[in-house]
Amino acid sequence: MFKISSLFKFLTGCFLFFFVFTSCKEEEKPLSVAEMQINSLQNDHDKWYRYHKTNIDLSSDFLPLGETGDTIGKKAFLEAIITGEFMVFARKPEGDREKYQLIRLREDADDGISYNIAADTYTEYRYLQMEGKTFPEFHFKDLNGRSFSSDELRGKTLVVKTWFIKCKPCIDEMPQLNELVKEYSDREDVVFLSLSDDPEEELEEFLSKTEFRYEVIPNSQPFTKDSLGLTMYPTHLIVDGEGKIRKVAHSAPKMIAFLRKFL
Known part of the structure; x- marks a missing residue:
């Protein structure tokens, strides 16, 4: 009698343990x-x-x-x-x-x-x-001797690119940027400026072989690094008519996508 009772209790305990264990397992939520x-x-x-x-x-x-x-x-x-x-x-x-x-x-x-x-x-x-800050005041002169200043461009959208000749990504995106300038060629309220670190002579030689439709400003490194605080090339900025920076992007496609929505 004692043996049967002990066996019964043992089996009952095993059953309860198995029931609790399997129940806990079933309650675990599987990973998505x-x-x-x-x-x-x-x-x-x-x-x-x-x-x-x-x-x-x-x-x-x-x-x-x-x-x-x-x-x-x-x-x-x-x-x-x-x-x-x-x-x-x-x-x-x-x-x-x-x-x-x-x-x-x-x-x-x-x-x-x-x-x-x-x-x-x-x-x-x-x-x-x-973004949202005021673009620093400037007075630039491009390779053709044309002047550009903050006051003169007030009311216009300014599209800026920072670059230098030996920057391969800067050069690779130029055909796409040329198409962008062509796309907005009938918009007098949109100005494309490029700020290059290179001196005038080197830029003239480079541009005699490579087309780039932006207005090119030579020797721009002091403005790019000191006034804008930029050290990565290329960097693109879109400045609205009130002189506020609306978009800063590292690549041309990201800048272009924003510009098309903005305009």
């Missing part, structure tokens, strides 16, 4: 496809880098989301990334507007992700800080 992708990206810097460069454009007019999915300001979004504590994940777009969410990096995430995403974001954050 997005969650599995996020985990995978955090484990591999190269995989994250390819994803970030292919899917994330921090210079675009995206909808920024915080950790919990709430909408936050773009400035706060970029400031969070610069800390190196977050990565960015693309959610389903809202209409034609991209939607990006902050994802906190795990403690065991690849160390390279934190460093690189912070460094990659700093330029966009710097550009964002410039």
Whole structure:
């Protein structure tokens, strides 16, 4: 009798343990496809880098989301990334507007992700800080001796490019920029200026072989670096008729997309 009772209690205990264990297992929420992708990206810097460069454009007019999915300001979004504590994940777009969410990096995430995403974001954050500020006063003279000043161009949209001859990306985008100038050739209220670091003689020799339809200002490095605080080339700026900087972008396509919407 004692043996049967003990066996019964043992079997009952096993059943209860199995029931509780399996119940707990069933209550665990399975990871979504997005969650599995996020985990995978955090484990591999190269995989994250390819994803970030292919899917994330921090210079675009995206909808920024915080950790919990709430909408936050773009400035706060970029400031969070610069800390190196977050990565960015693309959610389903809202209409034609991209939607990006902050994802906190795990403690065991690849160390390279934190460093690189912070460094990659700093330029966009710097550009964002410039937007809305007044473009510095200037008085330029181009290669043809024509003068351009802040006062003379008041009321006109100013499209500015910073560059130098040995900057390959600066040169590669010139055909696209030439087409842009041609597109707005009938708009007297749009002026295209390029600020080059190079001296007049070198520019004249270069432009004798390479077409560039912007007005070219030589020896512009002091203005570009000291007045604008720019060190990355090329950089494009769009200045409105009141002298306010409306857009700063590193690449021609991003600048052109904004210009077409702006005008």
